[in-house]
Amino acid sequence: MRLIVHNMLTCNIKGVINKFPLRIEAEKVIKKEVDFNPDFLRHMLAKIEWKALVDGARSMGYTELPDHAPALESDEPFLRKFHHALLELNLEEGSLVCQESGRKFPVEKRVPNMLLHEDEV
């Protein structure tokens, strides 16, 4: 699971209000190189929840992202860091944890399992 996806995932357990973001407990992280596409990144910058990305990246061992996205988004060094965090860090094994309920959603072989149990619906 990459952070571009993590930035969209919510916990839909009935009654939970604070559904996003899910905290990452990383057991195995791999890095996979992806082609750098500045236009795509600039477009994504507008959609990304920044704090969730920074915290998620830290949980996966990457601490280079600034606390806030810079005003001058065309700054290439920044885009490179953004690119790396968003697309190249891959959670192979671990959990996504709902901050409110504590429920853990497993991530196995890069695939998050977001299925809810009967009593959570």
Added chain:
Amino acid sequence: MKATLAPSSLISLPRHKVSSLRSPSLLLQSQRPSSALMTTTTAASRGSVAVTAAATSSVEALREGIAEFYNETSGLWEEIWGDHMHHGFYDPDSSVQLSDSGHREAQIRMIEESLRFAGVTEEEKKIKRVVDVGCGIGGSSRYIASKFGAECIGITLSPVQAKRANDLATAQSLSHKVSFQVADALEQPFEDGIFDLVWSMESGEHMPDKAKFVKELVRVAAPGGRIIIVTWCHRNLSQGEEALQPWEQNLLDRICKTFYLPAWCSTSDYVDLLQSLSLQDIKCADWSENVAPFWPAVIRTALTWKGLVSLLRSGMKSIKGALTMPLMIEGYKKGVIKFGIITCQKPL
């Protein structure tokens, strides 16, 4: 020979008030003795107080059954048919027996025809983020992500499918654009209103609660976003008709058992649901004639040496599934089963 595209009937519906949902099979937990989840009579159909509890664990059992079915059969399908797990779209009068590659092209054409029917192809640039609900091994997701340069997220109940879908994305250098999760279409793990295109290609037939399924599709669609549902339905009920004929229901029940399908609904039922949720530009069509060559072709591939060996290796669920395929042909021929497309747009 110039190909003519003639979906059997194109209906563009005016908006009108919907007072009630006609088909009792829309809700698993219906109070009426509805068509059974599988072939067995459950507590639900006896109308007891324990309906909800019995029905809920039936939903869990269905979900697990679907996951196991696709865990077992996906590899087999992919080996013989490739990465699109849906019907091909054919010209209605075509009598030419197609090659394997002809059928693969027809499966691509199904995607293109669906996009065109929904009016998406004129608005390509607006499609930035797509969800593929019931994504299989990700054929549609990868195709659409490539076509529009969009980000695509797929969800499936099968961990085997999700992993395979991700591996194929990596192999096709698309892993930055598409990714796949195990999740329930009835409880999509996404915020409201984030997808420009909500795509459900032949997954609706697995949903035990059609109303909830449609509500979730609508919830995650962005304002102005389009929803495309392509699904197996039963024929529309006539005025005054409460349910299908017993023989029709019996045919569907036999199919439900091996394909892990809950009760079926009609194309009109989907339209009613979308209208009740105030969607715009609702369109539907019956593409049954355009998919007629598909099941005979699948049966032919199953009966090849490679097909038979693979089936035997794959397991009982695959074998039972294969034995059920003639019932699909029968259903289409007798007008019980319809291949429907329903599309709409979420208001701004």
